[in-house]
Amino acid sequence: MSMGYVLLIPLLPALAFAVLAPMPRTVRTRLVPLAVGAVLGSLALSVAAFLAVWPGGHVGEPTWQGAVTIAHVGDRALSLGLALEPVSAIMLLVVAVVGAAVQVYSLGYMHREERIGWYYAALSLFTAAMLALVLSDNFLGLFMAWEVMGLCSYLLIGFWHEQEAPRLASIKAFLTTKVGDLGFMLALAVVYAEVGAFDFATVLHHDWSAGTATLVALLMLFGAMGKSAQFPLHVWLPDAMAGPTPASALIHAATMVAAGVFLVVRALPIFEASGVALTITLWVGLVTALLAGLLAMVQHDIKKVLAYSTISQLGFMFIALGAGGSTAALYHLVTHAYFKSLLFLGAGVIIHAAHTQDMREMGGLAKKLPVTSLAFASGSLALAGIVPFSGFWSKDEILTVLLHEHQYAAFGIALLAAFITAFYVARLWFRVFTAPTQQVGLHEGHRSMLAPMAVLAAITAVVGFFGPTLGEFLGHEIPWPALGTAAISTAAAVAGIAFGWWVYGRTTSVVNTQAIKQRFPHAYGVLTNKYYFDLTYGYFVVGGYTALARGLATFDGSIVDGVVNGAARLWRSLASVGWLFDGRVIDGAVNGAASAVRAAGARMRTLQTGSVRGYQTLVAGAVVLLVIWILVKGA
DSSP, X not given: OOXXXXXXXXXXXXXXXXXXXXXXXXXXXXXXXXXXXXXHHHHHHHHHHHHHHTTTOBTTBOSEXXXXXXXXXXXXXXXXXXEEOHHHHHHHHHHHHHHXXXXXXXXXXXXXXXXXXXXXXXXXXXXXXXXXXXXXXXXXXXXXXXXXXXXXXXXXHTTTTTSHHHHHHHHHHHHHHHHHXXXXXXXXXXXXXXXXXXXXXXXXXXXXXXXXXXXXXXXXXXXXXXXXXXXXXXXXXXXXXXXXXHHHXXXXXXXXXXXXXXXXXXXXXXHHHHSHHHHHHHHHHHHHHHHHHHHHTTOOBHHHHHHHHHHHHHHHHHHHHHTTOHXXXXXXXXXXXXXXXXXXXXXXXXXXXXXXXXXXXXXXXXHHOHHHHHHHHHHHXXXXXXXXXXXXXXXXXXXXXXXXXXXXXXHXXXXXXXXXXXXXXHHHXXXXXISOOOOSSOOOOXXXXXXXXXXXXXXXXXGGGGHHHHHHXXXXXXXXXOHHHHHHHHHHHHHHHHHHIIIIISTTHHHHHHHHHHHSHHHHHHHHTGGGHHHHIIIIIIHHHHHHHHHHHHHIIIIIHHHHHHHHHHHHHHHHHHHHHIIIIIHHXXXXXXXXXXXXXXXXXXXXXXXXXXXXXXXXXXXXXXXXXXXXHHO
């Protein structure tokens, strides 16, 4: 059977965008079901594509591939293509399932928005770009889809652009990720200079020297750090929560932010040829997992807790990659995509019901929102790493990789980050669901919002059990966690939840919270100020740019304007002299030539009398003169 339908997987949502975008607002609103149908169609085709690869596919050996040449550079052809193999098949399912869940959920969440049609257009374009990214068979196509996703992120973060916070957050996200993208772009330039191609097969099988491999790997890592919000390029993601919550669930929790991890997975042979790049990747992940987890502990905005949690969990994926465990990283990417998108969608229902994002203004929602509470509990237990939920299995696989590689210091830091994760999950749960009720009139979400959450909750509960099967599919064994490792990680998770209950779950929790602030004022201040990253960037980067702009403006006003004005005065002086020459000589010559032509024309015009007899006389005269000339010539 032909597999040309793989082309339709990214094409369907792209066509939905192409139809919606140019339409008037009222027409776009009526065409929203078209966008939902397109992503559901992509989901059905993604399932078919996955089944076509399962279970006999091999990583790096496409089951289906198609490419088209877009340009020639000398004698080299540049092509863009799609390829279906195990890694892309798994990612297709993740993107399509979460994308479909978010689009259906948004029908209820965004139904009152006047610009809902534009929201669905941008969401469709993003989905198309993400699907194209995971299917791409070369780094150039991956980069192009990567950039389109960045544009869509900007558009969706700033969806409520009439408000200052979303507008500034969208600019911050766009510029910060562009800093990382510069590294990716430079890496592509080095790759082409070294290899002369972009396709994975040629680039990854190239005989890389250690120095060149390190340069390319670190530049790609920098790009991945920007897209996946790793320290120190993490500052954009918490602010991105100013956008619509469903968009955050898709873009800033499950898919786009995981694109950096996916890039490193694709380029891992280059990282391995370097060696140094793997170590740096490991420590970037460790620092990010720990520091972002600490920041999640002190946030009061429920979405920002989940945002810092996302940064931390992406750090766990980079830890696995740095230790050489690409399969473990993909495993955690898959499980995290499902349970974190579930938590964001649950947060959306909570925000709709409570009309606030501040957890200090919530409480008692377990009784008021029973379906949402149950679904949120599934995601929370998975995030905390409690057996048998999916996060337990994938997190333990990362810890197992660290032990297998004798990375004991990294294991200790990762275990501490796991404890912190369980703590801030417990803090969120007790403050939102079991604290005293502070509001009345709370109600459950619409069915269109609850149904996708139920699907994601069911997947979250069972997907972890497919770890060994996933490993076999990818060609790398994922064994069940060793009893000792499982016991240690479970103890850390239970201890984190218990500590969270002790601080926030008891009736005297407010007193305990205040006691913590008073006992550790400096540490608490550092955390609430987010390690002063935003202040530092604001002072040195934004402030430096502003000072430079003012300096250039001063230079422009005093020196450049002086030069320009002086040149203008000189030109006017030369022009006054030139006027005499132009008026007397140039104009005289031109006008004289014109007068001579007019005079000659007047003379010649007298020959045209209109008299036939006159013309005959002239002709006869001419003949006579011709005969005389011939006779004279002959003599």
